[in-house]
Amino acid sequence: MVNSAFFLVLRRMRGPIIVLIVIYGISVIGLTLVPGVDAEGRPAPPLSIFHAFYFISYTATTIGFGEIPTAFSDAQRLWVTFCIYLTVVGWSYSVLTLIALLQDKGFQNTLTVNRFRRRIRRLKEPFYLICGCGETGNLICRTLDRLGHAFVVLEKDELRVQEIDLQDFKTDTPALAADARQPNILKLAGLQHAKCRAVLAVTNDEEANLAIAIAVRLLNPGIPVIARARTPSVAANMASFGTDHIINPFARFAEYLGLAVASPERFRLIEMLTGLPETPLPEPHRPPAGRWILCGYGRFGHLLATHLQPAGIDLTIIDPGCADCASPPTIRGHGTEAVTLRQAGIDSAAGIIAGSDDDVNNLSIAVTASELKPSLFVVTRQNHSVNNPLFAAYNADFTMIPGRIVAQECIAILTTPLLAAFLDLLRERDETWSGALVVRLQALCDGRTPALWAIKLNIAEAQGAYRALMQGRRIALGDILRDGTDRSQALPAATLLIRRDKELILLPPDEFLLAAGDELLLASSLSARRNLELTLHNPNELDYVLTGSEVSGSWLWERFMRSGRPGAPAGEP
Amino acid sequence: MNLEKVIFGFFIVLAATLNFGFFIGDIERPELHHVYELAAALIVSLIATVLKFGDRTQIGAIHLSTSLVADLQLIAAAITWAVAVHVTGVGMTPEVTSSVVSLSGGALFANIVSVIILIVETVMLRR
Numbered sequence: 001m002v003n004s005a006f007f008l009v010l011r012r013m014r015g016p017i018i019v020l021i022v023i024y025g026i027s028v029i030g031l032t033l034v035p036g037v038d039a040e041g042r043p044a045p046p047l048s049i050f051h052a053f054y055f056i057s058y059t060a061t062t063i064g065f066g067e068i069p070t071a072f073s074d075a076q077r078l079w080v081t082f083c084i085y086l087t088v089v090g091w092s093y094s095v096l097t098l099i100a101l102l103q104d105k106g107f108q109n110t111l112t113v114n115r116f117r118r119r120i121r122r123l124k125e126p127f128y129l130i131c132g133c134g135e136t137g138n139l140i141c142r143t144l145d146r147l148g149h150a151f152v153v154l155e156k157d158e159l160r161v162q163e164i165d166l167q168d169f170k171t172d173t174p175a176l177a178a179d180a181r182q183p184n185i186l187k188l189a190g191l192q193h194a195k196c197r198a199v200l201a202v203t204n205d206e207e208a209n210l211a212i213a214i215a216v217r218l219l220n221p222g223i224p225v226i227a228r229a230r231t232p233s234v235a236a237n238m239a240s241f242g243t244d245h246i247i248n249p250f251a252r253f254a255e256y257l258g259l260a261v262a263s264p265e266r267f268r269l270i271e272m273l274t275g276l277p278e279t280p281l282p283e284p285h286r287p288p289a290g291r292w293i294l295c296g297y298g299r300f301g302h303l304l305a306t307h308l309q310p311a312g313i314d315l316t317i318i319d320p321g322c323a324d325c326a327s328p329p330t331i332r333g334h335g336t337e338a339v340t341l342r343q344a345g346i347d348s349a350a351g352i353i354a355g356s357d358d359d360v361n362n363l364s365i366a367v368t369a370s371e372l373k374p375s376l377f378v379v380t381r382q383n384h385s386v387n388n389p390l391f392a393a394y395n396a397d398f399t400m401i402p403g404r405i406v407a408q409e410c411i412a413i414l415t416t417p418l419l420a421a422f423l424d425l426l427r428e429r430d431e432t433w434s435g436a437l438v439v440r441l442q443a444l445c446d447g448r449t450p451a452l453w454a455i456k457l458n459i460a461e462a463q464g465a466y467r468a469l470m471q472g473r474r475i476a477l478g479d480i481l482r483d484g485t486d487r488s489q490a491l492p493a494a495t496l497l498i499r500r501d502k503e504l505i506l507l508p509p510d511e512f513l514l515a516a517g518d519e520l521l522l523a524s525s526l527s528a529r530r531n532l533e534l535t536l537h538n539p540n541e542l543d544y545v546l547t548g549s550e551v552s553g554s555w556l557w558e559r560f561m562r563s564g565r566p567g568a569p570a571g572e573p
Numbered sequence: 574m575n576l577e578k579v580i581f582g583f584f585i586v587l588a589a590t591l592n593f594g595f596f597i598g599d600i601e602r603p604e605l606h607h608v609y610e611l612a613a614a615l616i617v618s619l620i621a622t623v624l625k626f627g628d629r630t631q632i633g634a635i636h637l638s639t640s641l642v643a644d645l646q647l648i649a650a651a652i653t654w655a656v657a658v659h660v661t662g663v664g665m666t667p668e669v670t671s672s673v674v675s676l677s678g679g680a681l682f683a684n685i686v687s688v689i690i691l692i693v694e695t696v697m698l699r700r
Contacts, residue, residue, distance in 0.1 A: 004629075007627050007629050008627070010626035010627040011626060011627025012627075013626065014623050014624065014626045014627060017623045017626075018620050018623050018624070021616060021619045021620050021623065022616075022620070024616075025612075025613075025616040028612070029609070029612065032609075048658065048659065049608055049609070049612055049655075050654075050655040050658065050659050051659070
């Protein structure tokens with residue numbers, strides 16, 4: 001109920017108000033019983049109820065007009081003295097109760113929840129529900145905000161929610177400090193809202209992610225849920241009830257590292273495509289094949305071993321536990337000391353992976369190893385983003401940041417579902433093909449990763465293009481990839497994939513003829529994206545881009561366009 | 574036995590009985606309708622109203638609304654009395670008395686509804 005705060009106030013104020021009524025009743029009735037005195041000192045009848053109520057009203061509220069209508073007798077003064085103390089106590093009690101109520105944690109929480117609920121109900125645009133706003137969640141929030149998507153945040157830690165409020169998001173971001181494991185909290189945050197697009201379960205707690213995933217499956221089966229899982233058992237559990245995407249950062253990184261060894265160009269392409277949009281391009285990683293040392297053989301270590309061994313890497317393992325020592329060869333220790341590293345054969349090794357769950361140990365391993373052998377390829381695992389400066393200062397050849405991997409994958413899945421299809425097709429291509437595409441993408445947005453986005457040529461997303469195509473106009477792909485402000489300039493954008501019904505066309509050429517209903521996957525800068533979206537949506541803009549003539553919708557529009565675009569006068573053929 | 578229920582029922586019934594006591598008698602004769610009875614009825618009715626605060630059930634809401642009606646009627650009666658006796662000075666003429674008493678009659682009806690709801694609630698109670 002919306003006015004639960006109001007009911008809470010009423011309920012808590014019951015006591016004080018009853019006390020006040022009783023005090024007033026006693027005072028007023030008492031005052032009408034005590035005999036008065038007239039101007040000559042003769043006994044006079046007591047005050048009437050009306051006068052008594054009037055007198056008590058201004059006395060109790062400490063206004064104090066004096067003795068009205070006539071001076072009181074001593075008996076009346078005695079009673080009034082008593083009344084004054086009584087009413088002051090009554091009022092103080094009421095006011096103190098009210099103040100205590102306003103400061104009450106529960107009451108404030110009710111107010112916050114009410115406000116949050118109102119904001120969710122008023123959301124008009126599609127939004128994502130992000131559960132958990134730690135390092136990963138925060139990165140996702142910032143990226144979604146830059147891409148102009150609305151989102152709602154649930155986070156257990158109140159301090160982090162306050163941080164979100166302080167961050168200057170472009171979009172209105174409702175955030176609540178609550179436990180997302182509770183289904184009613186999820187409902188409160190808009191799980192069943194008509195505009196809720198997807199739910200991201202990216203808390204640090206495996207069980208919480210699992211609970212969120214199953215709640216979404218049951219309460220709103222229509223929307224996708226993306227969940228983070230670290231252990232295979234939780235991932236299997238999530239998969240069993242149909243969680244749409246399960247992201248295990250360790251498995252993903254191990255896969256990437258294996259790929260980077262086996263086919264570096266393809267890995268570089270994937271890195272660019274799945275990177276957060278318009279962030280600096282990652283340095284190219286060229287991990288060498290040969291024998292590697294792996295420090296830390298836990299969950300992450302095991303996954304690395306399964307992915308690296310097929311890629312042609314022999315592993316020597318250093319682990320303090322030494323659980324299964326048969327194969328690969330294992331040495332007991334942390335790897336932070338030169339002795340252990342030498343024992344593991346660092347002189348003949350090509351690379352080392354500092355993959356324990358302790359950031360300080362990982363750095364220590366990396367520094368020691370590169371002192372022993374400067375040419376060594378060093379991979380570090382960074383567990384906490386607070387250690388960013390340390391890892392940046394050390395500058396390993398390859399740093400694994402779990403939060404970043406999860407965030408990248410979430411953004412890629414959410415914003416471009418077509419990307420998965422593209423990545424599937426990529427597996428069948430060779431290294432030179434990937435290398436050529438990398439060069440092309442690098443040129444798109446000078447030194448930054450391009451944004452990947454999809455547009456469907458339908459009435460909702462690309463009205464202008466859809467109408468033109470339905471009228472039987474022939475539009476080639478190369479025709480629309482022109483700058484909408486000056487059509488002689490080509491738009492720096494690459495079309496990666498076109499989906500037409502079930503058919504997938506990889507890297508369509510410029511002469512490719514578009515059809516209504518085509519779904520395009522493009523890579524470009526965010527500004528080129530806005531440019532092309534306007535071209536495809538607005539029929540007049542599309543006309544200009546295709547033919548160069550400025551057909552205007554109205555006289556006013558024509559005037560506006562003329563003043564706004566001097567380089568392209570109207571009527572040009 | 575629940576002390577809260579005892580107090581609650583006590584005040585609701587007391588508000589109705591006091592109201593009835595003031596109302597009963599020839600409507601025009603001021604000597605049959607003492608102003609203290611009106612004051613007592615008003616005070617008890619106010620307390621009964623506050624006791625109903627904060628109940629979020631449907632029956633609680635109707636309880637509160639009948640009580641508010643009774644308060645409103647009794648306050649109107651009290652103001653009529655105060656105006657007649659102290660402001661205009663006409664005193665308790667048969668006209669004034671009958672209007673004060675009929676206002677309290679309206680409050681009595683609301684109080685009776687309150688009592689009926691109380692009884693219905695008790696009958697519906699399963700524990």
